[in-house]
Amino acid sequence: MFIEIEPDSTVPIYLQLAQQIIEGVAKGTLKPGDSLPSVRSFAADLGMNMHTVNKAYHYLEEKEFIQIVQKKGVVIHEKGVRKATATDRQRLTKEMRPILAEALCLQLSQEDIELLVKEIILDLKEVK
Amino acid sequence: MFIEIEPDSTVPIYLQLAQQIIEGVAKGTLKPGDSLPSVRSFAADLGMNMHTVNKAYHYLEEKEFIQIVQKKGVVIHEKGVRKATATDRQRLTKEMRPILAEALCLQLSQEDIELLVKEIILDLKEVK
DNA sequence: AAAACTGTTCTACTAAGAATAGAACAAAGG
DNA sequence: CCTTTGTTCTATTCTTAGTAGAACAGTTTT
Secondary structure, three states: OOOOOOOOOOOOHHHHHHHHHHHHHHHOOOOOOOEEOOHHHHHHHHOOOHHHHHHHHHHHHHOOOEEEEOOOEEEEOOOOOOOOOHHHHHHHHHHHHHHHHHHHHOOOOHHHHHHHHHHHHHHHHOOO | OOOOOOOOOOOOHHHHHHHHHHHHHHHOOOOOOOEEOOHHHHHHHHOOOHHHHHHHHHHHHHOOOEEEEOOOEEEEOOOOOOOOOHHHHHHHHHHHHHHHHHHHHOOOOHHHHHHHHHHHHHHHHOOO
16 A cells, blocks of 8 residues: 655545545455554554554544454455445535535536546546 | 525635525525625624624635625625636535545445535526 | 714633544454 | 454643724725
């Protein structure tokens, strides 16, 4: 896993970490059953606190992306991540909405935005 | 302007307000030159603090969506909002990315996601 | 001219979140 | 037996969000 943290970002460190793990799952770099580093070793590698990694893990567990096995370790959810529910779609829509509104204000056309989305998805799919 | 604030949201109140004003501009409900309520009256209407509205206004001013004329009032940017720069596109991409990554993890196909985006844009365009 | 209204600035306080730190625990593994 | 695992606890520091009240200097209205 190649993790790059921006310390001065407004996005909390634990969230940046969690999001990049999610990206790993999306790309297929992280496959179902793969194990993640322990909170201590990961924290040491990334130069952050053990509790920060722990927070990221629990964030991912709540989203059902990973499984935390008591006293053993952390594993990408076996059998793959669950399929999106109606609630998931609703949440994703809500998160996307203000960004798209801003894009429209900045005079991006519907085609421009759709192209932008396609590029992002393409980039998320290609394994580097 | 119809503003709906969710007090228990993780999204700060001032941001919710700013985002809904941006939506108004995207929809065309708010047109270039239109004036917004004073910080005091708007705060009273919405049941929030004057300084919170002020913060939202300055957030929008920094984004160049509105103009704050000293001691006079707040107006939607005349001649419309500026066109997106390369930096804008980069920022929008960065904001969109983690959401799309999550969507892919939840086994939404590229087509599903594009449809979702189209629906949001359609909703943002229709004047209610 | 007086009054009301405008955004601005200042101090002040509370609450919550983020991040770090260190210590200790119980269970699993080698 | 010893190391490693995630967990839990207390503690501290820093930042942000939100509210509050007061005062200021212009603008607009009456």
